[in-house]
Amino acid sequence: MFVTKQIESEHKDLIHDVSFDFYGKRMASCSSDQSVKVWDLGEDGEWKCTATWKTHSGSVFRVTWAHPEFGQVLATCSFDRQAAVWEESFGDVGREGVKSNWIKKSILVDSRTAVTDVKFAPKHLGLQLAICCSDGMVRIYECPDVMNISQWSLQHDIQTKFKCSCLSWNSSRMHPPMIAVGSDDNNPSGGGKCQVFEYNDSTRKWTKVETIVAVTDPVHDVAFAPNLGRSYHLLAIASKELKIISLTPLGRDSVIGNQSVVSRFEMKQVASFTDHESPVWRVSWNVTGTVLSSSGDDGCVRLWKANYLGRWKGISILKGDASQTRQDRNFSANPSQNPAGAVRYIQQAPVHNASHLVRH
């Protein structure tokens, strides 16, 4: 059973992204009105907006939280070709309703086109983040000094050769760093719309290890599942359908030839769902990587779970607003609520905006 809560966001334009922090007690939303709002879950179970400020000079596409080990840090990316890192500074602590201030710590200006996604790396890689742009560049930045997060340096750039729309880091510690990048390029002949890159420690370079050819429709979101000791990776892809791909690393003795990269993964499409009957926009995993949630243009959020034999099927549907003009496609699974089977929990529906328009 789920309870939907509607929160008046007071964003003046389309909300592009909503992101929960690591514990699920704070939320950030970003919008075409160029601002970001931070919400805190109060003791009474109500979300209160504790900060709102203008972040960019264009629509803000994504907002994401860093791991709390690094403090209260957010990153945003925008149509204005920039990505920014923000840190919270506390005014008077402990007073109710005190709004906190978020200070711009750094701007990453290397992109020449709109930056479509920004994601922090898993914490065991230190404080790093990756951004991807519509011209196909993926850039990875690092901040060497956690106590001073104004210093970010560009560590790598990867040319993906397609129009990037989303990216996801693989959080597994047992494997070398890995990123999946998706593209929302409408051209069907462009080949697979999702590529996987891996960091090679010896060459200190990121190389493409896989192109997921099974996915040929524009991809709106990708997400690696938390690994949990499995020997294979699970990647969820939101495009025309919802697909779950498993990547099993094969031996490391493949050689990277001159012409092509020898595939080092066994890829299997573990599941494909058309239940949304419309483009799937966002996917998000729960803490243990056992439940996947997806949202689509049908205005529903669907939950998917695998039984112990590894077969995936839908377990739940959350209908958003009944009215057809409000279609939410932004949400992220609250990590503190772990849905499992028919267990009751409260899922907060994506933030509704009074003037949220249908996007085509």
Place this chain on the structure above:
Amino acid sequence: KLHFITAGRLFDDLMKEEQPESKTTYWDTIFRLVLQGQIEKACRLLSLHSARQTDDFQTLINLLKRMPQLSNVYKGSSVAEFDMKWRHWRDECQRNYEEQKFSINPNLETVVRILCGEDAVFSEVKDCCDPWYHMLISKALYQDPTVKACDLHYYIQGCQDAYRSTTRLGELDSILLSALESDVYQVIKDSRTVFSNGWFVAHLTDLLHHCGQLDSHRLQFGSDLQREFLLLEYAGSLMSHHSLWIVGVSYLDHCAEFGRKYLELYLDHIPLDSEKKANKILKICEDRNMTEQAKSICKVMGMRCIRNKRLGAALTWFLRSKDVGFATVLAEKYLLEYSESGEFTNLDLIDYLGPSMLLSNRLTFLGKYREFHKLYSEGEYHAAGDLLLALLQARLAPKQFWITLLIDALPLLEKTELIFSSQQTRELMKCLEELTTEYKLGKKRDGLGFTEARKDQLDVLKLALSRNLPKAILQEGTVNLL
């Protein structure tokens, strides 16, 4: 008796009455009690009836009292013996009934009919043995008490039909059906989907697994995995609860295969609402050797303290996780604070660092420096002087701090009593020299030098040192001479 308490309740109510038979529930209760096999209570109620002395009442009570109870079986008699006894008794009931002994009182008649196990009567009293499985038991009790579990299904249909017009078969009913048919897997499967709380199915599977009832070659992955899967699921649902997560931890502990990994992830994600909670989680991590998670939690708490400018608390967290990097950073912050404000905050913490001081060089320096201040304030000037010099010589102090250290030597030098020996004085002078040279060089490179105030202080220091030297030599010389 446990599940269908209406009978017991009604009985209790009636027993309080003076004239129970006047209550409308009297016969109803008796029926219920008989249907549940609660003979003794039924007898007691019957004995309260005003007409109890009459023949038919007496006969009935007699019959009831002579009903063979299954509990006697364990005393030695076998099932077959019981069966025989029971048949005898039932035949007697039958005889009594046929002899029309109870025709006067229809209620008594109903009771006897039940005792005889007559089919029709059960439909008449079905309201007293709602739902169908109650009737099932009652019927079995009076028609075939030694019925085997596998033969129960003969009775099931009849019972269900009796209620079909009034109620529908619910999900619980299907689960019960599967249970009666001993279809373990169906029970598990259905329980999982029907019950919103995973508690039942997780525990059931666990129990079944432990008594070897889960046939492992029916499941591809072994019974253990199925059990673990369900346990993990249930534990997961607990972990998101703000207080039940601790229970979830114990469940995860019992999942051999994936439990630890899951636990690590979950522990990471538990919101650290308060120090107490963080400490609780830390204890759990430490008990299970989950050093990664422990360190992470300490880091998060420490960072929080730093942001709230509570350096002392932050340091405690980093000391706890033995985080060298952050301990150093904090020690430097403290030193910076001192050099800017001339004061230490959180003196208690630094004073009682103890062996954890050794975690990082900076921290050791901080501790020792504080010791120096203490010695000074206690008047232990010699010891203070020695310590100060030791700090400089051991190069424990960062270069930026040397000035402060040397300036600290000033009051010692200005004491009338000699603190520093000639050797020590020379050492101090050497240090000062080194420092000024470096700064002079630095000045040429990046234009940074001493402030005017600093320069003055250093001049005073040089003066003091040069005054001390001859004083020391003199004193030492005098001693030697003597």
